[in-house]
Amino acid sequence: MPSNCGREFLCDLTELANPFGRVKAREHQENLIIRLPPLKPPAKDRGLEAWIKRCNYFVQRTMISEDPILNADNCIVVVIYVECIQLAFIKPGKDTTWTYVDERWRGNEEVVHVKDNFYSVNNRSQLLYFKITRDSSSDVTLAAKEIPRKSVHKGYIVDSNEGLLMVKRFLDWEVDKFSN
Incomplete structure (x- = not known):
């Protein structure tokens, strides 16, 4: 599963595991695997059987704010x-269960953590901002309006020295003039 962080952890549907658990700084850490509750599967009327066949691809992207072993309280x-x-x-x-962000904000392609804030770009080229509070709630705010799509394929967020950048990858192709 893709991971969007500078820390090296593997994540499946139910756990985080550090593949470099024997690194010297972690030799004496007992909890090298963090257990997570499962995410909710789709409703039966949304094709549960089809979901079961592709459940290994259920999580598209994972972002970790802090090292879950060294700083579990803030992760x-x-x-x-x-x-x-x-x-x-x-x-x-x-937490013992996942908190699901407001369903109105769908189509997310990328999520990053920058200075205690979270940013996401969706497939409508909107930059979303949210902060997760102590009581595990979040309010999503539209941080930047939609950028007109001209064959946009995918959006990314980059945290650079100049600030937060929203990068768009475009697709452009030419029709082969020799094809029938």
């Missing part, structure tokens, strides 16, 4: 999951 895991490409988050040291 937040945010995922973009396939069911309408929505956002969900959990604080592994505090």
